[in-house]
Amino acid sequence: MARILVDADKCQGYGQCCYEAPAIFTLIDAPVTYVADVDESLRDDAERAADACPVQAITVE
Amino acid sequence: MGEVVIVGGGLGALRTAESLRSAGHSGPITVVGDELFPPYNRPPLSKDALLDGIDMARLEFRRRPSVDDVTWRLGRRVVAADLSSGTITLDDGTLLKADGLVVASGIRPRRLPLAGPAEGRFALRTAADAEQIRSRLTPGSHVLIMGAGFIGCEVAATARRLGCEVTVVALDDEPMIRPLGAQVGAAMRRRHEREGVRFRLGHTIDSFHGDEQVRSASLSDGSELPADVVVEAVGSVTNTEWLDGNALDLSDGVLVDSAMRIVGSAMPAVAVGDVARHPNALFGNVPYRVEHWSIPTETGRRAGRTLAAQLSGDDPDTGPFTALPSFWSDQYDISLQSFGMPGLATRLEVVDGSLDEPCIIEYRDDDGLVGVVGIDRTSDLTGYRTRLQDRAIV
Numbered sequence: 001m002a003r004i005l006v007d008a009d010k011c012q013g014y015g016q017c018c019y020e021a022p023a024i025f026t027l028i029d030a031p032v033t034y035v036a037d038v039d040e041s042l043r044d045d046a047e048r049a050a051d052a053c054p055v056q057a058i059t060v061e
Numbered sequence: 062m063g064e065v066v067i068v069g070g071g072l073g074a075l076r077t078a079e080s081l082r083s084a085g086h087s088g089p090i091t092v093v094g095d096e097l098f099p100p101y102n103r104p105p106l107s108k109d110a111l112l113d114g115i116d117m118a119r120l121e122f123r124r125r126p127s128v129d130d131v132t133w134r135l136g137r138r139v140v141a142a143d144l145s146s147g148t149i150t151l152d153d154g155t156l157l158k159a160d161g162l163v164v165a166s167g168i169r170p171r172r173l174p175l176a177g178p179a180e181g182r183f184a185l186r187t188a189a190d191a192e193q194i195r196s197r198l199t200p201g202s203h204v205l206i207m208g209a210g211f212i213g214c215e216v217a218a219t220a221r222r223l224g225c226e227v228t229v230v231a232l233d234d235e236p237m238i239r240p241l242g243a244q245v246g247a248a249m250r251r252r253h254e255r256e257g258v259r260f261r262l263g264h265t266i267d268s269f270h271g272d273e274q275v276r277s278a279s280l281s282d283g284s285e286l287p288a289d290v291v292v293e294a295v296g297s298v299t300n301t302e303w304l305d306g307n308a309l310d311l312s313d314g315v316l317v318d319s320a321m322r323i324v325g326s327a328m329p330a331v332a333v334g335d336v337a338r339h340p341n342a343l344f345g346n347v348p349y350r351v352e353h354w355s356i357p358t359e360t361g362r363r364a365g366r367t368l369a370a371q372l373s374g375d376d377p378d379t380g381p382f383t384a385l386p387s388f389w390s391d392q393y394d395i396s397l398q399s400f401g402m403p404g405l406a407t408r409l410e411v412v413d414g415s416l417d418e419p420c421i422i423e424y425r426d427d428d429g430l431v432g433v434v435g436i437d438r439t440s441d442l443t444g445y446r447t448r449l450q451d452r453a454i455v
C-alpha cells in the first residue's frame with residue numbers, strides 16, 4: 001500500500017496531480033479530493049503527481 | 062558503474078538524480094550548485110514568499126530516499142569542463158572526474174548596463190535575491206519594475222499588496238505579450254491598473270539617478286520617475302560559459318536530442334531544464350528552450366534514463382520527447398494556467414467567458430491548437446490537455 005497525504009493548506013487547486021494520477025486525484029475545487037490509501041501498483045503515478053504539484057503539497061509514503 | 066557529475070543545483074538536478082537512481086544507476090552522483098541551498102521551489106519567490114517571508118524549509122523540494130547518498134557540493138561554481146577527458150573544474154580549483162555529465166546549470170537574469178547608482182537595483186532568481194527585495198518593499202516606497210513578463214507582473218502584484226507605489230516600464234505594447242498575445246495581455250494590464258499599478262509601455266529606461274542609492278529613473282521619452290527599488294525582469298541569460306571550448310552548439314542554451322543527449326559531446330552527457338534546447342514532437346521537433354516549471358521534471362526524468370542506459374552500455378530510448386509544457390501565474394486573486402505553447406500561436410480565440418472575467422482562450426497556428434490559457438478556470442482545462450498531447454508527430 002502507498003499512503004497519500006495532501007496538505008490542504010498548500011493545495012491551490014492547480015490540478016496537475018489529476019493528470020498524472022487520475023485514479024487517485026479529482027479536482028472539483030481546492031483542496032483536491034483524493035484516495036488516501038492506494039495499491040502499490042499506483043505508487044509511480046502517485047510520485048509523478050507529487051513531482052508535478054506546483055506547490056509541492058503531496059506526500060507519498 | 063560510472064561516476065556522474067551534475068552541474069547545477071536546482072529542480073532539474075534533483076529530478077535527474079532521482080531518475081538515474083530509478084533507472085538503476087548505482088554509481089556515485091555529485092551535484093555542484095552555486096547556491097547555498099539544496100533544490101527549492103522558485104515560483105513562490107515572486108508571490109507568497111515575497112509577500113509573507115521566505116521560509117526555506119517550506120520551499121525546499123522533498124528528495125526521494127534514493128538520492129540520500131548523493132554528494133552535494135553547494136556554494137560552489139563550475140568554471141570549466143573538458144568533455145574529452147571528463148574533467149570538471151570548480152571555482153576553488155577542485156577537479157572532478159566524471160564518466161557521465163548532467164548540464165543543469167540553468168539561467169540567470171539578464172542585466173542591462175545602465176548608468177547611475179547600483180544600490181537599489183535588483184533582479185529576481187534566487188531565494189537570496191527575494192530576501193533582499195522583500196526587505197525593501199515597504200509601504201509607500203516607489204517600486205519600478207523593468208519588464209512586463211510574468212516575473213515583472215507577479216512582483217508588481219505582490220508589491221501592490223505590500224502597499225508600494227508600483228510602475229512597470231517595458232518596451233512591449235502589453236504585459237506578457239509574447240506568451241499570452243496582445244488581447245490577453247491588455248486584459249491583464251487592466252486588472253493590474255484596477256489594483257493601482259501604473260504602466261509605461263513602449264518605453265525603456267535610459268539611466269538611474271541618486272547618490273549611492275537609486276532615487277529616480279529617466280525614461281526614453283525624457284520623463285523621470287521616482288524609484289526607491291528597481292526590479293529588473295528583462296529576460297534571462299543561459300549559464301553555459303563553463304562549457305566553452307567543447308565544440309558544442311551553445312547558441313541558445315545547450316542543444317540536445319529527444320533523449321536529452323548533448324549534440325556533439327565527446328562523453329556521455331545530457332542537459333535538462335531551462336538551459337536545454339530540446340526538440341518536442343508536439344511542436345514539430347524544432348528545438349526550443351522552455352523556461353516553464355514543468356520542464357526540469359520532464360527533461361530530468363528522460364535524461365536520467367538516457368544517461369543510466371549509456372553508462373551501463375545500453376542503447377538509450379531515442380523515441381520522441383512529447384512532454385506538454387505547462388505554466389501558471391498568480392497575480393492578486395487571478396489564477397492563470399496554461400498548457401502547450403501559446404507563444405507559438407498565430408491567432409487566438411476566447412471560447413468561453415470574456416477576457417475581463419474567468420475565461421478560456423485557445424491558441425492556434427496553421428496546424429491547429431498549440432496552447433490554451435485559462436483565467437480562473439483551472440479545473441476546466443482537462444480536455445485541452447488531452448487534445449494538445451494528441452498533437453504528437455511520431
